[in-house]
Amino acid sequence: MHVVVVTKNTPDTAATVTVKGDGTIDWGDSLVVNPWDEYAITEAVLLKEAHSGKATVLTVGTDEHQEALKHGLAIGCDQAIRVWDGALDGCDSLGYAEAVAAAIRKLGDVDLVIFGRELADIATDQHVYQVARKLGWTMLGYVAKIQALDVAARSITVNRLTEYGTQTVRSTLPAVISVVKDINEPKYPTFIGIRKAAKAEIPVWSAADLGLDAAALQPRTQQLRYQELPKREGTVEIIEGATAQEKAAKLIDRLIEEKVL
């Protein structure tokens, strides 16, 4: 059983993010593993342990994303691979998915690909679906629990978290899943894993290594600019009244007056 978890670093969720005048963003100085991927990495390690399989942590990006890979190794992934090529600079999600799919094909024996539900910085998850589409594999999004994974029978059964409740789905393998935080309690790195990760030389696969044509990676969409949300301004008004009932009545009147109700 070979499970691949795809991750990247994203700006620290505690950092102050500012939209600059020219429409670009200052994401702050520190990067962390995409918080959603903490669950994905843990799930990959839990699965490989349960099925005596192999877990690979993969990223597409510059060496800024090395830390996410090392984190994956420190938690228990067996190997890490970074895909990068100048041709990927400025690629859109489709180019990104092209590269991920090509790396997974190169690995060859992959049964399951796991993503965190979205990227915390730009709140997008289209790349996950695009990878599944490129591979031609089943896509199961928002997985809250893997009920059963039977590698021999080539099947996976999961609980998906939907707006209307939990949906139980069975699919054939190989498959691509994205996971939500109900799926597990993220593991910490182990000290043995940390030492292994610190010593690891992580291979970098180029577009040529993956047999990718630079033209296929050209962005078809372009990010033009970010815009700051208009600042919300509010005032505080304290409703006075002798009794709770009187205060509540006055509050309701005010809410109706303001057309909130």
Added chain:
Amino acid sequence: MDFTLSEEHLMAQQMVRDFAQKEIAPTIKDWDRRHETNPAVLPRMAELGILGINIPVRYGGQGFDYITLALVCEELERVDTSLRVIMSVHMGLNSMALLQWGTEEQKQRFLVPQARGEKYAAYALTEPDAGSDPVRLRSTARRESDVYILNGEKMWISLATKAHNILVFAKTDPHAEPAHKGITAFMITRDMKGVTTGDIHGKLGVRAGSTGWIAMQDVEVPVENRIGEEGEGFYIAMSCLDNGRYTVGAGAVGLIRACLEDSVRYANERVTFGQKIGHHQLIKQKIAYMQQWYDAARLLVLRAGWMKNMGQRNTRETAVAKWFATDMSVKAALEAVQIHGAYGFSDEYDVERYLRNAKGAVIYEGSSEIQQLIQADYALGYRKDRPLRCELPAYDPEFWQNEG
């Protein structure tokens, strides 16, 4: 000279930081308020491998170096002193003593389960009437064929009621001249007949930590549990302090950082006279000092850690690091409370806990006054290091990381 921490150091530091921030920080105030120890802490630190961080893998540890131990202590005490105290007694004062003085058989029997976190360890030197002057201790150990009979009482012992293995010091020769040559070290276990323990309540600080007393009444301790030679106990006790003080100093660095970080956050929130208080010069001065204390204390601690890694004797350097870092942590905590104003005086914020916790570390493991005497005696030429029969082994990555 290279001040760079390795990737291993940084990742281990981050891991312990995440653990302390995520699992301990949210509830520590409540445990401290109730004067209770969170029972989940020790098993969790054991499970994560923290209790064996710098012990060789072949002895059940994680195989990291002595600098990592300091980084771990800093991160733990950044959140609460009680966490770092565990490392001071379990690791600094006990497990490292086994690494230094234990026979191979004792390492297998005591160190391996301690490093794996299956057994917790404590250190019992202090007595009700013997603190800064440990040679006055009254506990006795009388040899009777292949056992020693221990009697006596120990006081202010961290993890007294939690530890399985306790390194105790008693006089095998109460009339020895000089008196310190009559002291011998023993590893007792809390389940031995005649050992009773209890917690001490009403402490000013470290209220979420376990501090207690140990009474020994005709406790039969097998000869194989004697650590070192008969009469060597005082030297062992002092060498343990070279490691315990190191963890206390490293923890105090974390406490200074806690004061600094909390003060910076508050100074950027609180507004007086039309601006955030961080813009007032007198607040800036306090922040600046905290930064200076943090940097200087950390450098002193890391120098001691580097010397340990190199296998160099570091009694003086560890003592000066412990003295400076703990003294400055008290000052930093006082300033942090001052910056927080009336809020700092209440337990709505954490800084009052920092202040109460800081006060302990200028007393235990050699008070600041003792540390000053040590520094002066070295400088004046009244004190010189003599080689020990067993030195703390230098950090050798090969030896530490191999399964053995």
